[in-house]
Amino acid sequence: xxxxxxxxxxxxxxxxxxxxxxxxxxxxxxxxxxxxxxxxxxxxxxxxxxxxxxxxxxxxxxxxxxxxxxxxxxxxxxxxxxxxxxxxxxxxxxxxxxxxxxxxxxxxxxxxxxxxxxxxxxxxxxxxxxxxxxxxxxxxxxxxxxxx
Numbered sequence: 473x474x475x476x477x478x479x480x481x482x483x484x485x486x487x488x489x490x491x492x493x494x495x496x497x498x499x500x501x502x503x504x505x506x507x508x509x510x511x512x513x514x515x516x517x518x519x520x521x522x523x524x525x526x527x528x529x530x531x532x533x534x535x536x537x538x539x540x541x542x543x544x545x546x547x548x549x550x551x552x553x554x555x556x557x558x559x560x561x562x563x564x565x566x567x568x569x570x571x572x573x574x575x576x577x578x579x580x581x582x583x584x585x586x587x588x589x590x591x592x593x594x595x596x597x598x599x600x601x602x603x604x605x606x607x608x609x610x611x612x613x614x615x616x617x618x619x620x
Contacts, residue, residue, distance in 0.1 A: 511566040511586060515545045515559055518593075518614065525610035526550065535561075552596045557589060 519532045531549040536542035547560040556571040556578075568589035571581040584592075594611070601608035 511559075512545060512561055515548050515561070515566065516543075519545060519548055521614050522550070522597075522610050525604070525606045526552075550593060552593075552600065555592070555596065557593055559586075559589060 519530065522530050523532075529551045531551075533546040533548075534542050535544040535546045545561060547558065550557045554573050556573065558569045558571070560567045560569075566586055568584050568586055569581055570584055570589065570592055571578050573579060594614070597607055597611045597614075601611045
């Protein structure tokens, strides 16, 4: 957002080409992992970047109870088509699962590592971005760090 040390909450560096429509997912995921050593911070940034584009397809549970609201994220669930991607914070680690449904019935649920979860999320968003301007802008914000 102007200063060289402030990325405005972006997850990736602005050194990637904004005109490149087919970004390298493995490079994006590895850059995300190296820039966000704390998975909880990474989930918070992802949730804030995707909130507008995904609307009610993104569900974020925050830590704390009814009386004490927390900024810390407890879990993130993203529903994209027939896939449901969930990330649950458990202490210092994050447990990630990807579920697949057919006809409203979950037929498969697999536990995956964070890199696999991020790759699936970004690739699904990339596919959706081809037909949704709002998703395209959100994906650009995540990948190249531009703010709107």
